[in-house]
Amino acid sequence: MTEQKVRWGILATGGIAATFTADLVDLPDAEVVAVASRSPEPAKAFAERFGIPRAYGDWESLARDEEVDVVYVATPHTAHRAAAGLMLEAGRNVLCEKPFTLNAREAGELVALARDNGRFLMEAMWMYCHPMVRRLKALVDDGAIGEVRSVQADFGLAGPFAASHRLRDPALGGGALLDLGVYPVSFTQLLLGEPSDVVARATLSEERVDLQTGALLSWDSGALASVHCSIVGGTATSASVTGSEGRIDIPYGFFFPDRFVLHRDGRDAEEFTADPADGPRNSLKHEASEVMRALRAGESESPLVPLDRTLAVMRTLDAIRDRVGVRYPGEVR
Ligand SMILES: NC(=O)c1ccc[n+]([C@@H]2O[C@H](COP(=O)([O-])OP(=O)(O)OC[C@H]3O[C@@H](n4cnc5c(N)ncnc54)[C@H](OP(=O)(O)O)[C@@H]3O)[C@@H](O)[C@H]2O)c1
Numbered sequence: 001m002t003e004q005k006v007r008w009g010i011l012a013t014g015g016i017a018a019t020f021t022a023d024l025v026d027l028p029d030a031e032v033v034a035v036a037s038r039s040p041e042p043a044k045a046f047a048e049r050f051g052i053p054r055a056y057g058d059w060e061s062l063a064r065d066e067e068v069d070v071v072y073v074a075t076p077h078t079a080h081r082a083a084a085g086l087m088l089e090a091g092r093n094v095l096c097e098k099p100f101t102l103n104a105r106e107a108g109e110l111v112a113l114a115r116d117n118g119r120f121l122m123e124a125m126w127m128y129c130h131p132m133v134r135r136l137k138a139l140v141d142d143g144a145i146g147e148v149r150s151v152q153a154d155f156g157l158a159g160p161f162a163a164s165h166r167l168r169d170p171a172l173g174g175g176a177l178l179d180l181g182v183y184p185v186s187f188t189q190l191l192l193g194e195p196s197d198v199v200a201r202a203t204l205s206e207e208r209v210d211l212q213t214g215a216l217l218s219w220d221s222g223a224l225a226s227v228h229c230s231i232v233g234g235t236a237t238s239a240s241v242t243g244s245e246g247r248i249d250i251p252y253g254f255f256f257p258d259r260f261v262l263h264r265d266g267r268d269a270e271e272f273t274a275d276p277a278d279g280p281r282n283s284l285k286h287e288a289s290e291v292m293r294a295l296r297a298g299e300s301e302s303p304l305v306p307l308d309r310t311l312a313v314m315r316t317l318d319a320i321r322d323r324v325g326v327r328y329p330g331e332v333r
Pocket of ligand 1: 038043166
């Protein structure tokens with residue numbers, strides 16, 4: 001694999017599958033060789049749209065395709081466990097969309113499968129691979145703002161989303177927390193690790209998914225994080241990280257920033273802006289490149305998106321859901 005292109009398979013043909021495939025097609029070291037859907041027609045249409053040679057009307061055929069190096073799982077969250085598990089059991093490497101699974105139990109099962117089978121597995125938490133987020137993390141690690149004392153982050157969409165939409169459907173793991181709240185929680189845990197305690201409140205829909213959720217996370221160090229997510233209000237979608245010696249503010253789109261501002265105590269503010277060479281701020285190519293780098297290096301997980309952090313984020317999402325009373329139909333925890 002060191003010399004050759006990395007051969008991708010795409011599992012599911014929805015919105016993010018199309019966005020990701022379009023970004024992959026732009027990468028010279030990537031080749032999309034197969035797509036699988038639950039039925040033949042969508043797979044065929046997707047393959048024609050992106051010039052993909054093999055279209056499968058079932059997941060098993062993709063799992064058996066030895067000419068696929070890595071599968072990108074882009075089903076709704078409720079199917080991540082089954083889809084990624086099937087691929088790992090068949091010996092495929094996997095990049096699986098966020099939230100990684102419905103709950104921490106499912107996440108633990110996938111991680112165990114990957115580790116037992118020696119396969120590569122990564123959550124598609126593209127924020128962790130974003131060049132500007134990596135710059136921010138490096139600044140914080142270098143002590144630019146001293147010891148982190150608090151984080152605030154939010155992600156909210158105005159909608160409105162119909163009750164039939166994936167985001168409102170309990171059978172598809174609907175609600176703001178798993179789809180959007182995973183970003184503020186993951187950002188917070190990038191900087192502070194897993195919290196020791198969680199309190200939360202939510203507004204639930206008639207279908208009993210969370211329309212908006214606010215959570216306060218705490219650490220034994222005394223650090224606190226306030227996270228908010230919504231599918232009924234377009235929030236600022238910004239973040240602020242405060243330390244003992246300063247603060248970093250990230251305006252709209254904190255998980256794919258094109259700028260942020262560092263305020264060091266007693267100094268002028270410093271603005272950091274994206275390198276135009278990195279391409280569009282919302283490109284998914286950075287996570288795809290990280291997968292391919294890791295595969296070429298023979299790594300079974302990415303140091304940028306470590307599985308233990310993914311597991312810790314899933315535990316926090318479970319804890320928040322426990323506090324606000326959201327359980328999905330048939331969910332086993
Ligand atoms: N990284 C990001 O920026 C980002 C953005 C949006 C969404 N996401 C994540 O990506 C996942 C998919 O979101 P999306 O917006 O692409 O959803 P979507 O447009 O509804 O597409 C999901 C696809 O999954 C398949 N599918 C639908 N229902 C299914 C079911 N019950 N079981 C198995 N497969 C089913 C369908 O493809 P087939 O008909 O081909 O089977 C469908 O087109 C979610 O987990 C979401 O959180 C990530």
